[in-house]
Amino acid sequence: VQLVESGGGLVQAGGSLRLSCAASGRTASGYHIGWFRQPPGKERGFVATINWSGGSTYYADSVKGRFTISRDNAKNTAYQQMNRLEYDDTAVYYCAASGAKRPLEASRVGVMDYWGKGNLVNVSS
Numbered sequence: 587v588q589l590v591e592s593g594g595g596l597v598q599a600g601g602s603l604r605l606s607c608a609a610s611g612r613t614a615s616g617y618h619i620g621w622f623r624q625p626p627g628k629e630r631g632f633v634a635t636i637n638w639s640g641g642s643t644y645y646a647d648s649v650k651g652r653f654t655i656s657r658d659n660a661k662n663t664a665y666q667q668m669n670r671l672e673y674d675d676t677a678v679y680y681c682a683a684s685g686a687k688r689p690l691e692a693s694r695v696g697v698m699d700y701w702g703k704g705n706l707v708n709v710s711s
Contacts, residue, residue, distance in 0.1 A: 607681030
């Protein structure tokens with residue numbers, strides 16, 4: 587499965603962006619999809635995950651109520667709507683796919699099977 591992120595860019599604090607994660611090479615419908623981010627000088631960390639059917643979602647505490655993860659299996663694409671962006675949301679955002687049995691496992695970097703190359707989100711204060 588190849589994953590390609592898009593939709594990042596520069597935005598002012600308080601603004602919104604929607605990231606997309608397009609899968610190709612093989613259908614991603616059987617995989618849980620996770621979004622992770624890596625701020626400058628820091629380790630990559632969990633943001634949100636959605637199970638293969640789209641029926642279950644999990645979020646990091648820092649983004650609950652502001653970010654929404656979703657997926658459209660017919661389009662082989664996952665999304666992350668990011669509202670009320672904050673300066674600390676500045677990071678390279680990665681989408682990843684996991685064939686783990688339980689969707690919550692797809693919140694761990696080491697469990698993910700496939701990764702995109704990342705997309706920069708830069709929030710100005």
